[in-house]
Amino acid sequence: MKIFNPQQIKELDQYTIQEQSISSVDLMERAAHKIVDHITLNYAITQNFTVYCGLGNNGGDGLAVSRLLLKKGYNVTVYVVKYSANTSLDFDENIERLKKITTLRTIISEKHIPPIPNNTVIIDAILGVGINRPLDGLCKVLVDAINTAPNFKIAIDIPTGLFCELENYSTEHTLLNANTTLTFETPKLPYLMPSMAKHIGNWKVLSINLSSHYKHNIATEYEYTTLADIQKINIHRAKFSHKGTFGHAEIIGGAYGKIGAIVLATKACLKAGVGLVTAYTPNCGMQILQTTVPEAMWTGNQPCDFYLEGNYINTSKTIGMGPGLGVHPKTQAFLHLVIKATSTPMVLDADAINILAKNKEWLKDLPKNSILTPHPKEFERLVGSFNNDFEKLEKLKEFTETYNCIIVLKGANTAICSPNGQIYFNSTGNPGMATAGSGDVLTGIITSLLAQKHKPIEAAILGVYIHGFAGDLASTKTGQISLTASDLIKNIGKAYLKIKQVS
Ligand SMILES: NC(=O)C1=CN([C@@H]2O[C@H](COP(=O)(O)OP(=O)(O)OC[C@H]3O[C@@H](n4cnc5c(N)ncnc54)[C@H](O)[C@@H]3O)[C@@H](O)[C@H]2O)[C@H](O)CC1
Ligand SMILES: [K+]
DSSP states (O other): OEEOOHHHHHHHHHHHHHHTTOOHHHHHHHHHHHHHHHHHHHSOTTOEEEEEEOSSHHHHHHHHHHHHHHHHTOEEEEEEEOSSSOOOHHHHHHHHHHHTTSOOEEEOSGGGOOOOOTTEEEEEESOOTTOOSOOOHHHHHHHHHHHHSOSOEEEESSOTTOOSSSTTOOTTSOOOOOSEEEEESSOOGGGGOGGGHHHHOEEEEEOOOOOHHHHHHOOOSEEEEOHHHHTTSOOOOOTTOOGGGGOEEEEEOOOTTOHHHHHHHHHHHHHTTOSEEEEEEEGGGHHHHHHHOTTSEEEEESOSSSOOGGGOOOOSSEEEEOTTOOOOHHHHHHHHHHHHHOOSOOEEOHHHHHHHHHOGGGGGGSOTTOEEOOOHHHHHHHHOOOSSHHHHHHHHHHHHHHHTOEEEEOSTTOEEEOTTSOEEEEOOOOGGGOSTTHHHHHHHHHHHHHHTTOOHHHHHHHHHHHHHHHHHHHHHHHTTTTOOHHHHHHTHHHHHHHHHHTO
């Protein structure tokens, strides 16, 4: 699913109006119905609502929602927030429609903000994507008052005060803290940013059938990977395929006391469908590997605390490297040897990333389209610090473009950035996955998909989706708190089945 910027949202709106021969006020009505459908599903008729409406189309949405809720029998108090003299045409039309069924109240200055009763759900329709400057005056004081109130808050489209682009953004600005944001057609970029969660709350995309033609043809910098996107990827197995068809992966890592990381990555690699897998560990890993993963082959490196360059034999296997590797100086030299000896894309995780962060001049030796899977701290070690999540995304693009690689920046809504700077946010997964070994499982899955000849960007997107999906399926049995990395591995198969089932 594409993520549009405010300019594209405006164009999409206009394009739809022409393509579907629908008036903009009717499009607003369609949007309002979707909001009201959500509200009627979630709130009893006894619930009171207080709706704050601005003077543009976001305010128009608020007026239309208020009218539809009143008609259904809800108790709704509507305030028009008079921060300027200008109003939009669809706002004006909706004022006329609403006036016929209720009395409108107006807030004209910061001195006249009415107290907020505690039994009411607040609906924020003050400003939407049309925001072009930080909140000040009446809007700022009102939003501060709403934020102080303990009431549940629903934002229409975006919480008032939020900017969807780096331009104009500052952490200093006031913005409304919603508990739920009901947004139209597409998630907005900030919804995928950790620092914005407290302003957006739980968000839901409501489709208002905007032009598929426009959506299909317009290029966007950001995408949100949904099940429908994943189902376009071919995971079908042909009848006459054999294990050689699905590649040979080599998982390199582990040290004394950290062999479990390689066990997890190797098992996950198999479960994700690779034909053959070899685990490359220190000698102390051999028995453990052969006992816990009999399907895997083992090859190794003698000492247990570091890796020896002399022992490495370059093969044509697809390499996933890093879990439990350690950062001993000899291991660092070994990693450099491996990346120089490899010409096909590889997966680098954990200590492999930490070693590269210490030796940035080696990054240029990475095979083209290699996939690095840092967590936020590892990412910061690679690219340096940043002031906010918008800047983080800029650094992400800069890095992948400079080093011709793919970064999988792990977290809620993992961000996957391609070498041309396109960013794909993942939609699966849950906080239960923030557990030991979860990253090792991901390394195994992505290496497996690369070995199976998926294009590197596809392997990263699909791998991250499957990993999160397995986590969601596992948590229905274990709950999030008890979820372990082994539970993820057990659910990889089910995740594949679900993806295929509905396709
Ligand atoms: N395609 C869709 O997704 C649809 C969206 N709808 C809704 O329309 C709004 C966007 O409406 P718009 O009139 O463009 O902008 P706003 O209502 O957000 O803002 C109005 C107006 O306010 C001025 N302004 C900007 N910043 C400030 C500020 N800090 N203080 C005061 N005033 C400000 C500026 O002149 C703006 O133009 C979208 O979010 C949806 O809710 C449609 O209803 C359905 C289709
Ligand atoms: K709003």
